[in-house]
Amino acid sequence: MKTLDQVERKKIPLMDMVAQYHSIKTEIDDAIRQVLEAGQFILGPNVAALEKEVAAYLDVGHGVGVASGTDALVLALRALEIGPGDEVIMPSYTFFATAGAVMLVGATPVLIDVEPDTYAIDVEQIAARITPKTKAIIPVHLYGHPADMTAILKLAKERKLKVIEDNAQAFGAEHRGRKTGSMGDVGCLSFFPSKNLGACGDGGMVVTNDAQIAERVRMLRTHGWKKKYFPEMIGYNSRLDEMQAAILRVKLRHIEEWNQRRRVLAAQYSELLEGTSVGVPAEGPDARHVYHLYIVRVKDRERVQRELKEQGVPTAIYYPQPLHLAEPLRHLGYHAGDFPVAEQASEETLALPFFPEMSDEQVHGSVDVLKEVVG
Numbered sequence: 001m002k003t004l005d006q007v008e009r010k011k012i013p014l015m016d017m018v019a020q021y022h023s024i025k026t027e028i029d030d031a032i033r034q035v036l037e038a039g040q041f042i043l044g045p046n047v048a049a050l051e052k053e054v055a056a057y058l059d060v061g062h063g064v065g066v067a068s069g070t071d072a073l074v075l076a077l078r079a080l081e082i083g084p085g086d087e088v089i090m091p092s093y094t095f096f097a098t099a100g101a102v103m104l105v106g107a108t109p110v111l112i113d114v115e116p117d118t119y120a121i122d123v124e125q126i127a128a129r130i131t132p133k134t135k136a137i138i139p140v141h142l143y144g145h146p147a148d149m150t151a152i153l154k155l156a157k158e159r160k161l162k163v164i165e166d167n168a169q170a171f172g173a174e175h176r177g178r179k180t181g182s183m184g185d186v187g188c189l190s191f192f193p194s195k196n197l198g199a200c201g202d203g204g205m206v207v208t209n210d211a212q213i214a215e216r217v218r219m220l221r222t223h224g225w226k227k228k229y230f231p232e233m234i235g236y237n238s239r240l241d242e243m244q245a246a247i248l249r250v251k252l253r254h255i256e257e258w259n260q261r262r263r264v265l266a267a268q269y270s271e272l273l274e275g276t277s278v279g280v281p282a283e284g285p286d287a288r289h290v291y292h293l294y295i296v297r298v299k300d301r302e303r304v305q306r307e308l309k310e311q312g313v314p315t316a317i318y319y320p321q322p323l324h325l326a327e328p329l330r331h332l333g334y335h336a337g338d339f340p341v342a343e344q345a346s347e348e349t350l351a352l353p354f355f356p357e358m359s360d361e362q363v364h365g366s367v368d369v370l371k372e373v374v375g
């Protein structure tokens with residue numbers, strides 16, 4: 001017969017978006033009903049209001065809602081007129097969309113290894129890869145930890161490069177007191193449901209202090225026109241829809257509390273894992289980490305993951321392959337061994353159950369099993 005402890009363990013989810021809905025159900029239900037009753041589903045008042053609210057939260061001049069974080073990157077690159085023949089520097093260890101967006105606009109991703117403790121682009125290695133074709137750097141604030149924006153902005157200024165922050169995973173994170181996404185020429189946000197600020201579907205936003213860039217993104221998201229039916233460039237149909245914007249406006253009111261809870265849970269995990277062979281995430285001295293994911297490093301990951309699963313603790317792997325070994329980049333001529341830190345991360349990282357509504361007991365439960373499994 002199973003003990004109560006074992007039954008409880010079985011209930012730990014990897015993340016739980018339904019729990020979040022229940023915690024703010026009345027507000028969400030009201031917001032959805034209001035959109036249904038207003039009957040305006042594309043680019044309505046909630047999109048306009050959310051753009052202003054997000055811009056105010058991040059302390060930037062403009063926000064433009066788009067259909068996804070991937071589209072935010074594509075439209076930002078297009079707005080900066082980056083395309084065929086141009087090179088864009090980025091980390092080799094990130095979600096594929098960062099490189100995919102660069103390739104979708106016809107430009108070439110130039111990859112750099114990452115820092116072993118924060119997984120952010122290794123700034124020391126950037127200068128050597130800058131060529132006359134380099135147009136921009138895309139730092140990725142991976143897992144919720146900010147890249148070293150002070151160094152990146154300094155280098156970009158010296159070498160006249162644009163900076164596009166991939167802030168898909170770090171809504172609310174800070175570098176030296178400034179919100180990530182607000183420091184580069186453009187910031188790209190994703191509202192994918194599991195993100196710190198997540199919609200109930202796809203969504204994204206481009207944020208910037210540059211009115212011209214904002215205007216171009218606004219045109220690009222609707223077929224390249226300012227005046228309806230009179231396109232001035234080839235654009236997209238890439239709008240954040242009104243229902244998602246209404247939901248996100250509700251959630252934005254709770255983001256500080258949720259990010260704070262993420263920080264508390266992460267601290268608990270790290271404390272409980274102290275003295276074990278499990279590597280816990282770092283937080284740099286200039287950083288406010290918002291723990292989009294709680295990522296540990298383990299040896300023998302396949303076995304650890306399998307045994308955790310058998311004992312009711314689900315985990316996930318972000319990401320099993322660094323970009324330089326991904327099929328769509330094969331023609332760029334990278335090889336195994338080119339970026340050892342990224343490669344090791346892709347072999348060792350493991351995301352533990354983690355979401356703001358998680359209980360302290362669930363953290364303890366996950367750690368108890370993990371400790372047993374790693375021995």
Ligand SMILES: Cc1ncc(COP(=O)(O)O)c(C=O)c1O
Nearest residue numbers: 068069070095097098168190192
């Ligand atoms: C680092 C990073 N960049 C870009 C994206 C793309 O965002 P989306 O899934 O909203 O297109 C994601 C999200 O999945 C991401 O994690």
